[in-house]
Amino acid sequence: MPGELSVDRVVVEDATEASSLYNRGYFGTPRSGGSLELDLLEAVYLVEAERLEVRRGGRAVSARDLFRAAGTAVPSFEILYLVYRDLRQRGYIVESRSGSVDFQVYPRGGAPKKTPSKYWVRALSERAVFDLAELLERAEEAAAVRKTLLLGLVDEESDLTYYNVREALPTGDRPIGTPNEQVVVHFLGDRAVVIDEAQGRALHEAGFFGKMIGRRLQLSLLETAFLLK
Structure with a gap:
């Protein structure tokens, strides 16, 4: 199934093949005329799954060259792709988002235009610096629209851990005791x-x-x- 690489997108022009990709996994964005526009995360994933061949100017683009092109065009592409790939392999429908949330993820059995998304996911390297206050704001926004905010954290060995981000207010009923006399430290x-x-x-x-x-x-x-x- 051929697609044409254009900077940060891959376009599948054949309407039949475009329909097959969209209906079997909800990849890409359908365009007028029946073609399908894929972002580079989707394109790399489909090439890896041997469901897509990418060309540029009539010449085949290897998986390695496509990955390099994506790494140049998309900041932090490797981190984003590892999270995207993992979610897809777990059976979720995943759509890229702009802004401070990278993906919206539908529940298993759900799909765009049929069911609301369940998760907002942010992909991060374990060494990345982030603004905690901004992250809590995103968690509040997610909760307000009944989404769960997840951090997909990628370590140096490309292992992935998901963290559920939500505000917690610790409380307890044990009184804080201290000695009667002053302690020397x-x-x-x-x-x-x-x-x-x-x-x-x-x-x-x-x-x-x-x-x-x-x-x-x-x-x-x-x-x-x-x-x-």
Whole structure:
């Protein structure tokens, strides 16, 4: 099934073949006249699945050259593709989105124009820097329209983990206990230590602060800052 590469798109002109691709997986966007426009994520996936042949100017484009072209045309293409490919192989219908959400994903058995999408997915490298406040805004937007926001996190070995992003307000009914006497803490670089064994054990037992190492209580800097308040 041939498609013509044009910068950041692949177009399948034959109406019959275009219809087959769209109806068997909802790939691409149908155009007037019966042709089908695929983005490069879809095109690379279909080439890998041996359902599409890509040409440019009448000459065949190899899978390797197509991947390189996609990597040039689409920022973070490799990360996006790994997430897209994984979702497709899990049996989901996936559509690319613009903006701060990369994909919308339909529930199994669902399809565009037939059922609402279920997930919004953002693809990220595990080393990527992101704005947490902006991410929480997207989670609120997703919840407002009954979607689940997922982070598809790709590690250095291309292994993929999905995280459900939602706002949580931790609550508990255990009172925060502290010793009656003031505790002396010694700072040691990136941690703090209570040297007095009695003080250390009292603090640990009062609120499970720190970790007893022998007769000394070791505290993280976060715990120390909290206790100083």
